[in-house]
Amino acid sequence: xxxxxxxxxxxxxxxxxxxxxxxxxxxRVLRLQPGDEVQLIDGKGNFxxxxxxxxxxxxxxxxxxxxxxxxxxxxxxxxxxxxxxxxIERLEWFLEKATEIGIDEISLIISQRSERKEAxxxxxxxxxxxxxxxxxxxxxxxxxxxxxLSKLLxxxxxxxxxxxxxxxxxxxxxxxxxxxxxSYLILIGPEGDFTPKEIADxxxxxFKAITLGESRxxxxxxxxxxxxxxxxxxxx
Amino acid sequence: xxxxxxxxxxxxxxxxxxxxxxxxxxxRVLRLQPGDEVQLIDGKGNFxxxxxxxxxxxxxxxxxxxxxxxxxxxxxxxxxxxxxxxxIERLEWFLEKATEIGIDEISLIISQRSERKEAxxxxxxxxxxxxxxxxxxxxxxxxxxxxxLSKLLxxxxxxxxxxxxxxxxxxxxxxxxxxxxxSYLILIGPEGDFTPKEIADxxxxxFKAITLGESRxxxxxxxxxxxxxxxxxxxx
Numbered sequence: 298x299x300x301x302x303x304x305x306x307x308x309x310x311x312x313x314x315x316x317x318x319x320x321x322x323x324x325r326v327l328r329l330q331p332g333d334e335v336q337l338i339d340g341k342g343n344f345x346x347x348x349x350x351x352x353x354x355x356x357x358x359x360x361x362x363x364x365x366x367x368x369x370x371x372x373x374x375x376x377x378x379x380x381x382x383x384x385i386e387r388l389e390w391f392l393e394k395a396t397e398i399g400i401d402e403i404s405l406i407i408s409q410r411s412e413r414k415e416a417x418x419x420x421x422x423x424x425x426x427x428x429x430x431x432x433x434x435x436x437x438x439x440x441x442x443x444x445x446l447s448k449l450l451x452x453x454x455x456x457x458x459x460x461x462x463x464x465x466x467x468x469x470x471x472x473x474x475x476x477x478x479x480s481y482l483i484l485i486g487p488e489g490d491f492t493p494k495e496i497a498d499x500x501x502x503x504f505k506a507i508t509l510g511e512s513r514x515x516x517x518x519x520x521x522x523x524x525x526x527x528x529x530x531x532x533x
Numbered sequence: 534x535x536x537x538x539x540x541x542x543x544x545x546x547x548x549x550x551x552x553x554x555x556x557x558x559x560x561r562v563l564r565l566q567p568g569d570e571v572q573l574i575d576g577k578g579n580f581x582x583x584x585x586x587x588x589x590x591x592x593x594x595x596x597x598x599x600x601x602x603x604x605x606x607x608x609x610x611x612x613x614x615x616x617x618x619x620x621i622e623r624l625e626w627f628l629e630k631a632t633e634i635g636i637d638e639i640s641l642i643i644s645q646r647s648e649r650k651e652a653x654x655x656x657x658x659x660x661x662x663x664x665x666x667x668x669x670x671x672x673x674x675x676x677x678x679x680x681x682l683s684k685l686l687x688x689x690x691x692x693x694x695x696x697x698x699x700x701x702x703x704x705x706x707x708x709x710x711x712x713x714x715x716s717y718l719i720l721i722g723p724e725g726d727f728t729p730k731e732i733a734d735x736x737x738x739x740f741k742a743i744t745l746g747e748s749r750x751x752x753x754x755x756x757x758x759x760x761x762x763x764x765x766x767x768x769x
Contacts, residue, residue, distance in 0.1 A: 369747065390626060398754065398758070399748060433749055470768075510768060511605065512634060513668045529746075529761075532708075
């Protein structure tokens with residue numbers, strides 16, 4: 298399968314031109330010929346089958362053969378808000394793995410104990426794009442710009458809201474709280490965890506405190522565990 | 534918590550000397566003083582609390598205060614046999630994450646489509662050791678030398694045996710097959726998957742073919758998904 302990510306494609310159109318970079322890759326590297334079939338994903342849920350009509354190395358023309366809408370659409374919506382890790386590679390791993398397993402939206406939160414207060418969203422987004430191509434996902438997860446935890450807490454969210462933390466206190470297992478086929482916003486703290494004040498604030502905003510098992514997990518592992526659990530519990 | 538990995542400790546003894554490297558780290562870096570408490574794990578399930586009696590920078594002496602046996606012992610045994618990834622960092626990432634989440638034994642299998650036929654077990658073992666210290670695990674997962682798939686298939690294993698693959702055919706979900714609180718051996722193939730012949734051989738040796746969900750997962754993600762599912766299903 299030769300899969301291209303084409304976010305600018307018009308679902309109503311019957312032809313499409315690959316951009317210069319993709320054209321070069323398709324014709325010079327993959328050596329595609331007129332008549333060869335390729336697949337396109339637009340990141341919005343459409344999965345296209347197309348054929349090369351003009352193998353131009355800068356402006357390859359495709360004829361759209363078929364469109365499959367809502368390709369492998371999930372039965373739930375998962376938004377994970379995670380503090381960027383000090384070592385950015387750990388966050389990158391999380392983004393790649395979460396994309397493979399299934400996620401809809403990621404927010405990067407800046408909290409009191411965050412050691413990293415910024416992240417290059419453009420660069421991180423490229424990792425997500427590579428992962429959707431590798432794992433053949435028609436939906437591109439949305440990665441939001443870093444946001445202060447206090448701002449995120451105050452934003453309305455139509456679904457279940459959870460905060461995972463390691464402080465003592467009343468916590469439920471995610472699996473005992475989650476209502477399947479719903480929408481979920483899950484907060485994962487930085488290396489030093491959320492502060493007790495942040496946890497209390499979240500609870501005031503109707504976030505439910507949860508635990509992700511007995512193991513002491515790194516930030517990115519906790520975020521991935523949450524992603525695993527949500528997908529697993531929604532698997533039919 | 535100042536945690537040291539001391540695999541050579543004698544559980545019956547009341548004193549222990551840190552080796553030269555750990556002594557240097559404890560005294561020169563952590564600046565531990567006589568009377569300070571430290572924790573030790575031996576990789577065999579024992580968790581020790583000890584106090585510094587001689588802050589010698591090459592041969593720090595400790596007095597053992599207490600031993601907790603079978604510290605956080607799991608209620609199951611998980612052995613994952615995975616083909617080393619072409620990019621060794623992906624395998625390293627799996628070993629770190631699986632150790633955090635919970636695993637007992639890892640075998641590296643060489644199969645027909647393996648792009649990598651060797652791996653430096655010593656180096657990989659250091660990653661596991663760092664992960665048990667980070668996540669405070671008293672049991673050190675065992676990492677075996679690379680083994681040919683055909684050899685591993687023929688070995689006796691007292692527990693449930695599974696092979697995860699992407700070929701068509703009769704496959705069950707792991708969650709529908711797994712008997713909790715048991716022992717499991719799960720095979721995960723290389724980037725190009727197992728061959729149909731290898732899958733048939735495994736089935737002849739009573740491995741059950743399984744799927745880990747609908748997503749197309751990379752080798753190391755599939756191995757981690759299996760690890761996650763086994764731990765999750767055994768969580769009480």
